[in-house]
Amino acid sequence: MKRFIPVVAVAGLMLSNAMAADISPAVVYDKAGKNDKSFNEAVYHGITKFTKDTGIKVREVEPTNEAQVGQGLSKLAKRKSSPIVGVGFSMASAVEKAATEYPETKFTIIDMVVGLPNVQSIVFAEHEGSFLVGALAAMKSTTAKVGFVGGMDIPLIRKFSCGYEQGAKYQNKDIEVMSNMIGSTGAAFNNPSKGGELAKSQFEKGADVVFSAAGGSGAGVYQAAKDLGKYAIGVDSNQNHLQPGTMLTSMVKRVGEAAYVSFSEAKEGTWKSEIKVMDLKAGGVDWALDDNNRDLVTPDMEKRMGELKALIISGHIKVHDYMSDKKCEY
Amino acid sequence: MTDWFEVILLTFDATLRVSAPLVLAALAGLFSERAGVVDIGLEGKMLAGAFMAAAVASLTGSAWLGLVAAIGVSILLALLHGFACITHRGNQVVSGVAINILASGLTMVIGLYLFNQGGQTPSLINDARFLSIELPGVELLSGIPYLGTIYKELISGHNALVYVAFAMVPVTYWVIYKTRFGLRLRAVGENPNAVDTAGISVSRQRYLAVICCGVLCGVAGAYISTAHNAQFVRDMTAGQGFIALAALIFGKWRPVSVMMACLLFGFLDALAVRLQGVVLPVIGEVPVQLIEALPYILTVILLAGFIGRAVAPKASGIPYVKER
Numbered sequence: 001m002k003r004f005i006p007v008v009a010v011a012g013l014m015l016s017n018a019m020a021a022d023i024s025p026a027v028v029y030d031k032a033g034k035n036d037k038s039f040n041e042a043v044y045h046g047i048t049k050f051t052k053d054t055g056i057k058v059r060e061v062e063p064t065n066e067a068q069v070g071q072g073l074s075k076l077a078k079r080k081s082s083p084i085v086g087v088g089f090s091m092a093s094a095v096e097k098a099a100t101e102y103p104e105t106k107f108t109i110i111d112m113v114v115g116l117p118n119v120q121s122i123v124f125a126e127h128e129g130s131f132l133v134g135a136l137a138a139m140k141s142t143t144a145k146v147g148f149v150g151g152m153d154i155p156l157i158r159k160f161s162c163g164y165e166q167g168a169k170y171q172n173k174d175i176e177v178m179s180n181m182i183g184s185t186g187a188a189f190n191n192p193s194k195g196g197e198l199a200k201s202q203f204e205k206g207a208d209v210v211f212s213a214a215g216g217s218g219a220g221v222y223q224a225a226k227d228l229g230k231y232a233i234g235v236d237s238n239q240n241h242l243q244p245g246t247m248l249t250s251m252v253k254r255v256g257e258a259a260y261v262s263f264s265e266a267k268e269g270t271w272k273s274e275i276k277v278m279d280l281k282a283g284g285v286d287w288a289l290d291d292n293n294r295d296l297v298t299p300d301m302e303k304r305m306g307e308l309k310a311l312i313i314s315g316h317i318k319v320h321d322y323m324s325d326k327k328c329e330y
Numbered sequence: 331m332t333d334w335f336e337v338i339l340l341t342f343d344a345t346l347r348v349s350a351p352l353v354l355a356a357l358a359g360l361f362s363e364r365a366g367v368v369d370i371g372l373e374g375k376m377l378a379g380a381f382m383a384a385a386v387a388s389l390t391g392s393a394w395l396g397l398v399a400a401i402g403v404s405i406l407l408a409l410l411h412g413f414a415c416i417t418h419r420g421n422q423v424v425s426g427v428a429i430n431i432l433a434s435g436l437t438m439v440i441g442l443y444l445f446n447q448g449g450q451t452p453s454l455i456n457d458a459r460f461l462s463i464e465l466p467g468v469e470l471l472s473g474i475p476y477l478g479t480i481y482k483e484l485i486s487g488h489n490a491l492v493y494v495a496f497a498m499v500p501v502t503y504w505v506i507y508k509t510r511f512g513l514r515l516r517a518v519g520e521n522p523n524a525v526d527t528a529g530i531s532v533s534r535q536r537y538l539a540v541i542c543c544g545v546l547c548g549v550a551g552a553y554i555s556t557a558h559n560a561q562f563v564r565d566m567t568a569g570q571g572f573i574a575l576a577a578l579i580f581g582k583w584r585p586v587s588v589m590m591a592c593l594l595f596g597f598l599d600a601l602a603v604r605l606q607g608v609v610l611p612v613i614g615e616v617p618v619q620l621i622e623a624l625p626y627i628l629t630v631i632l633l634a635g636f637i638g639r640a641v642a643p644k645a646s647g648i649p650y651v652k653e654r
Contacts, residue, residue, distance in 0.1 A: 033448045034448055035448020037447075153618045178607060179607055180603070180606045180607055181606065183622055184622055190563060190566070191566070191568050192561075192566060193554065193558055193559055194603070196558070197599075197600070197603050198603050201344065201603050201604050216564070223453070223560045242453065243453070
């Protein structure tokens with residue numbers, strides 16, 4: 001056992017060196033992991049950019065189960081990391097607990113609101129972004145049937161679904177929108193087999209564009225679309241490159257930028273405990289158009305999307321937010 | 331063609347797709363448990379197989395090499411299980427659980443090292459996957475109403491591994507009941523003392539059984555990552571190994587009944603996918619949670635009332651100690 005002691009001592013030394021920076025930002029990903037090609041990965045890109053721009057290292061924790069989320073947060077707080085970004089709705093209670101325990105530490109939570117004086121909450125207007133991709137799906141669909149595959153059945157995912165439905169119906173009021181959820185636990189975000197099966201069943205019922213808001217399960221949905229020669233819409237990150245020719249677009253949620261801004265604010269001392277709403281106007285959500293899907297979007301469609309975007313930003317189209325009353329009536 | 335007919339057909343079609351890995355894993359469990367080695371580690375072996383299949387297929391571009399690698403790694407884990415509980419007479423349940431944890435962690439670590447994508451493998455191109463096969467005669471039969479559609483949608487158009495899975499049912503039946511190997515395998519699961527008295531090595535027989543188990547788990551894993559999906563994602567087996575274990579008990583350790591149990595679970599899953607969001611008469615729209623719970627509720631009801639007592643092989647779970 002003795003020869004392990006120097007190793008521990010060296011590790012401890014390295015830790016204390018890392019703490020010498022101005023701020024010591026950290027991030028805790030959710031269970032899907034930082035390379036989920038979707039939500040967490042967007043945050044990862046944001047903090048990589050932050051490290052590149054400022055030279056400040058960001059500590060990362062990738063928990064593999066619920067218990068580790070809380071442990072990760074308090075361990076980071078104990079080591080004087082601040083601000084600590086918690087990625088995802090599932091972290092709310094853990095952030096609340098850690099923030100109460102360490103009132104001196106700054107916490108930032110994405111996708112949820114925690115009402116404590118040392119917590120910054122960043123939420124996104126997913127319903128507006130989903131509205132846009134819903135409208136695009138309706139323009140592309142030749143069968144007047146489009147589908148939605150959600151991950152876990154929670155209000156946040158229903159918000160995507162509801163916005164998507166409104167967009168599709170706005171574009172074509174006779175369109176049929178099918179909506180399915182993969183499951184009711186967190187595992188639903190990591191089950192591509194089930195995602196693929198749900199997408200296949202929607203394609204069999206006549207849908208030809210399916211929007212997936214299901215984290216890692218999305219891969220199954222996109223694969224099913226590719227196998228059957230249909231279209232799919234990605235989520236959170238720009239996922240157009242995953243299956244070029246199949247991915248109609250992606251509903252981009254700029255979570256990476258949100259993390260970046262939060263760290264920058266902390267660095268400049270302007271970090272505030274507040275609720276930030278990142279909507280279409282603020283550039284928090286958008287639809288993705290790049291080389292991978294350029295051929296699928298006609299100039300007419302692109303023009304129409306520009307119009308719709310302007311209408312939402314100017315307030316002429318009010319997209320109903322499912323979270324406001326837990327109903328999808330508009 | 332009537333609409334409902336096609337809906338039912340497509341549901342059965344999905345049933346076959348979803349059941350295939352369950353059938354393979356449950357038959358794997360059957361070989362092991364019939365020889366007296368309880369195997370909780372089906373899930374882990376499948377997961378390791380799924381990872382190896384996707385990793386090798388993405389590196390070499392060959393689905394078949396992936397399959398071979400999947401079988402290889404699954405056999406290795408099976409031998410590890412055997413080493414712990416046959417040679418060293420360890421607790422079989424503990425060893426199985428250990429294999430599950432090992433597979434869950436190792437696949438992530440190796441995946442991260444190889445591909446640097448958070449434990450996932452890159453998406454496989456079509457050449458590196460098992461694609462659906464069009465059976466001969468589809469054109470010929472397509473003129474016949476119903477039968478032609480059944481043949482086209484249900485029988486034809488699956489990938490090779492689905493056919494392998496269902497072909498394994500009669501093969502397993504034959505091996506277990508009609509061969510000398512099968513007789514000895516069942517004997518070591520029921521009464522190892524008698525086998526030992528007859529001068530046959532109990533350990534050797536049990537090792538052979540867990541190797542068979544490893545082969546089938548490997549195929550199941552390859553199916554999940556390179557046939558049903560096109561990449562490996564962390565913990566992608568999502569509890570199917572345990573469902574297979576339930577099917578094994580459900581089917582009373584008999585090949586055909588086990589397959590039926592797997593088909594039942596597969597059907598409920600396929601049905602659940604299609605029932606979501608559908609408005610049923612009287613009940614209205616069925617909530618996701620209820621549909622998700624349906625297979626488990628049914629299992630409890632069926633186990634309690636209709637299946638009768640499931641009697642495990644007598645020596646299963648008991649390490650064999652030679653009397654001196």
